[in-house]
Amino acid sequence: MRAGSGFARGMAWNLSSAVLPLVASFLVSVLLFPYLGRETTGQYILVMSAATVLLIVAKFGVQAAASRLITENQEDPGVWIRAGIAVRSLFTVPTALLALVISPFLAKAIDGPALVAPFWLVAPVLLAASSYELASESLVGLGRFPAIFLVRLCFLVLRVAAVLIVRSAAWGVVAFLTAHVLSQLLTSSIAWTYILRRFPSHSTSAERSFARKRVMRVSAPLALSSASFLIYAQTDKLMVGWLRNAATAGDFGVARTILDAALFPTFAIAWTLRPALVSAVKKNLLPEARARLLEALSWSSVYAVVGGVLLYWLGPPILVRLFTRDFSASGPLLKIMVPILVMRGIGTVIFPALLATDRQTTYARLMVLTALLNVVANFLLIPPLGAQGAILATIASLLPLTAAGLWIVAKLLVWPAAPG
Numbered sequence: 001m002r003a004g005s006g007f008a009r010g011m012a013w014n015l016s017s018a019v020l021p022l023v024a025s026f027l028v029s030v031l032l033f034p035y036l037g038r039e040t041t042g043q044y045i046l047v048m049s050a051a052t053v054l055l056i057v058a059k060f061g062v063q064a065a066a067s068r069l070i071t072e073n074q075e076d077p078g079v080w081i082r083a084g085i086a087v088r089s090l091f092t093v094p095t096a097l098l099a100l101v102i103s104p105f106l107a108k109a110i111d112g113p114a115l116v117a118p119f120w121l122v123a124p125v126l127l128a129a130s131s132y133e134l135a136s137e138s139l140v141g142l143g144r145f146p147a148i149f150l151v152r153l154c155f156l157v158l159r160v161a162a163v164l165i166v167r168s169a170a171w172g173v174v175a176f177l178t179a180h181v182l183s184q185l186l187t188s189s190i191a192w193t194y195i196l197r198r199f200p201s202h203s204t205s206a207e208r209s210f211a212r213k214r215v216m217r218v219s220a221p222l223a224l225s226s227a228s229f230l231i232y233a234q235t236d237k238l239m240v241g242w243l244r245n246a247a248t249a250g251d252f253g254v255a256r257t258i259l260d261a262a263l264f265p266t267f268a269i270a271w272t273l274r275p276a277l278v279s280a281v282k283k284n285l286l287p288e289a290r291a292r293l294l295e296a297l298s299w300s301s302v303y304a305v306v307g308g309v310l311l312y313w314l315g316p317p318i319l320v321r322l323f324t325r326d327f328s329a330s331g332p333l334l335k336i337m338v339p340i341l342v343m344r345g346i347g348t349v350i351f352p353a354l355l356a357t358d359r360q361t362t363y364a365r366l367m368v369l370t371a372l373l374n375v376v377a378n379f380l381l382i383p384p385l386g387a388q389g390a391i392l393a394t395i396a397s398l399l400p401l402t403a404a405g406l407w408i409v410a411k412l413l414v415w416p417a418a419p420g
Helices: 004-036 040-061 062-072 077-111 113-119 122-142 145-167 175-197 205-225 228-243 247-260 264-282 284-325 330-336 338-356 360-384 387-417
Strands: none
Touching: 004 040, 004 145, 004 205, 004 247, 004 284, 040 077, 040 113, 040 122, 040 175, 040 228, 040 247, 062 077, 062 122, 062 205, 062 338, 077 113, 077 122, 077 175, 077 205, 077 228, 113 175, 122 145, 122 175, 122 264, 145 175, 175 205, 175 228, 205 360, 228 247, 228 360, 228 387, 247 264, 247 284, 247 330, 247 387, 264 284, 264 338, 284 330, 284 387, 330 338, 330 387, 338 360, 338 387, 360 387
8 A cells, every 4th residue: 555545545544533432432331331330231231232223224324325425526515415314314213213112112121120210211322423423424534534434433422531530429320322412413413513614505405305215216225235244233232131131241342342342443444445436437447446445355354354363362351351251251252353353344345336336226225135134043053052142143143244345346346347
């Protein structure tokens, strides 16, 4: 990679930005989980997982669609930013209202009456996350990587402060979830103030209508494919809690916390690659698109191998040291998760490449198949194997997605440019 390349600069900012939420999650986990204990930690994880499941509907793929369209239309990004907000609101607000209605019933079905009070926070968590994530993705589309860094730094400070306040006051998980929501809403409000003031729109009514319809069309298939992270983490957590108990979900969730932290370089690669590919494909510069793709794939593949080895040997002792021996059962689970890191690392380029080449429907189909495989495998493997079964289910469903996705990307961007 050339030291002065735009990809390298974007990568540097994205790595810095990606570190911040992971640092926040680690600090929150280390400060909060031993304080709460296994069962209450499981309750917190189940609330966040339920909110993430409902976010599939609430987001409707709008953030990825809006980010792509903002990148493609730099001459007037304001109209696309506002179109993304309008379309997102059509899905987020009703989903949040639905969450308020079903939360107590869902809590009792998963883990009994003790989960009802925390589950009232599912709707607020959903609203705050939807606003924050759309603002972040809009900044990605605008290429404002320093601004993303500042937004995430703000949220880090507020989240950690919230945990310290909750601990010092000896409050419980409900208080922390409330503080988490307020922190994220404040951060997203700051981000939106910057975005809307910095990028006004002078479009006509017809142009605004066209932009909203275009965002809706691009978002529709992405609404299905946005389940990617859910399939690898959130569905598994909910099903472990449902088919076993909250304490087992806590063990599984702590192991996932370490794994997700180990995956942060792959997230940075994907965030950097997406606008670069969108720009190259729009200009019909296939050699440039192929070069950016192979560059990103080389970085992600090296990290997948090195990161997998380090996670296997260093992950379990680090986990116990951070979360105390109360979560010692999470260490063996983390070792079994190594294939997930390897496959997700190698497959990092799939989503950015398919989105850039307007193949979001293809990605949606892959994700629907993966989701079905994952749910079926969870039903078969969690009852006899517990959290280990959830991990094996994820591996079994991730393998065909990775293989098929890389095959399709190669045919789209690599082979057409090869000689002969």
